[in-house]
Amino acid sequence: MKRLLIIGLVLGSVGIVGGGLFVVGDNPTNSDRLESEEKTTNRALLHVESVNNSEDLNGSVIEYADLTTEQQAVFKQAVTDDDQQAAIPDDTYQSVWVDNTAVRYQNRTYRVLVSEP
Amino acid sequence: MARTDALFLATEKYNGLLVTYPNNTADLVESAWNDDVSPDGDYDISISTDGHISLDDPSTLGEAFDQVGNNDTVSEKLNSYDAVLVIDNRNVSGGAGRAYVGTVGEDNALGYCQSDDVQLAAHELGHIYGASHEGDETHWQNFGAFSHDVMGYNGVAPSCNGNDPDLVRELRYMDCARNEIQDTIDSNL
Numbered sequence: 001m002k003r004l005l006i007i008g009l010v011l012g013s014v015g016i017v018g019g020g021l022f023v024v025g026d027n028p029t030n031s032d033r034l035e036s037e038e039k040t041t042n043r044a045l046l047h048v049e050s051v052n053n054s055e056d057l058n059g060s061v062i063e064y065a066d067l068t069t070e071q072q073a074v075f076k077q078a079v080t081d082d083d084q085q086a087a088i089p090d091d092t093y094q095s096v097w098v099d100n101t102a103v104r105y106q107n108r109t110y111r112v113l114v115s116e117p
Numbered sequence: 118m119a120r121t122d123a124l125f126l127a128t129e130k131y132n133g134l135l136v137t138y139p140n141n142t143a144d145l146v147e148s149a150w151n152d153d154v155s156p157d158g159d160y161d162i163s164i165s166t167d168g169h170i171s172l173d174d175p176s177t178l179g180e181a182f183d184q185v186g187n188n189d190t191v192s193e194k195l196n197s198y199d200a201v202l203v204i205d206n207r208n209v210s211g212g213a214g215r216a217y218v219g220t221v222g223e224d225n226a227l228g229y230c231q232s233d234d235v236q237l238a239a240h241e242l243g244h245i246y247g248a249s250h251e252g253d254e255t256h257w258q259n260f261g262a263f264s265h266d267v268m269g270y271n272g273v274a275p276s277c278n279g280n281d282p283d284l285v286r287e288l289r290y291m292d293c294a295r296n297e298i299q300d301t302i303d304s305n306l
Contacts (some may be wrong), residue, residue, distance in 0.1 A: 041178075041211045044218075058223070083179075094175040098247070113225055114218045115182065116244045 015036025043087040124198040129171040130206035139233040153290040178211040200226040216244035222305040247301025248294035266291035
């Protein structure tokens with residue numbers, strides 16, 4: 001009887017650990033998506049788009065050097081992001097990207113947009 | 118006197134429903150806007166409902182928003198309307214709506230709502246016309262504390278009443294939003 005109890009405990013432990021591994025090993029694609037959502041949900045986003053002819057833009061262009069350090073960090077993150085967007089922290093003043101149409105950075109012009117949830 | 122024309126554009130998910138177009142939502146938002154933003158008739162809005170678009174089964178808000186931004190019909194409608202808000206009827210994860218801020222009159226004057234919730238539509242439309250969340254830095258600097266209107270956003274930025282979680286968002290464009298919307302219309306249209 002004691003042997004049966006031990007076997008039962010071992011099998012039960014294996015089942016619990018296996019279940020845990022199953023949960024931990026969730027579909028990585030799904031995890032990536034959730035992580036991406038976590039970064040963007042309820043956040044203002046900066047969207048950037050490289051433009052070939054800045055004369056087509058209606059509005060003012062601001063130099064990268066004129067952005068604050070925090071704004072520069074968000075902008076650079078958006079430029080290097082695959083989706084060309086970056087979350088804007090609450091303490092970063094975002095109106096600069098609403099009031100200006102584009103940012104001039106490293107001899108290129110990037111159209112900028114802010115979206116809000 | 119500035120008058121602006123906006124479009125609420127339904128998706129294919131409205132097909133087969135009793136309500137084919139978000140007419141009621143458009144009427145309610147238009148009424149609230151004209152009462153609050155344009156009490157003297159200087160900033161009247163006319164919200165139309167016309168046509169459908171089809172989205173490619175987006176599962177997240179980001180995907181839906183991207184698809185709306187790349188949709189040919191939306192681009193075409195923006196030639197006739199100052200702003201286009203797409204009204205959907207599906208569950209997407211990652212939020213309920215999103216819009217480009219202060220873009221009215223431009224080729225990106227668009228937004229997306231996952232449902233025809235009237236306050237959600239009013240909120241996203243406000244963004245297109247330049248309104249930011251209550252409690253954002255601009256509001257605190259320029260306007261101080263005001264009522265918790267349709268641009269309030271509990272839990273993310275403090276509302277004009279100090280992020281009181283018990284406050285209920287109302288279908289009103291109060292002073293915070295009204296000034297920004299009027300300024301944006303003056304600037305863009």
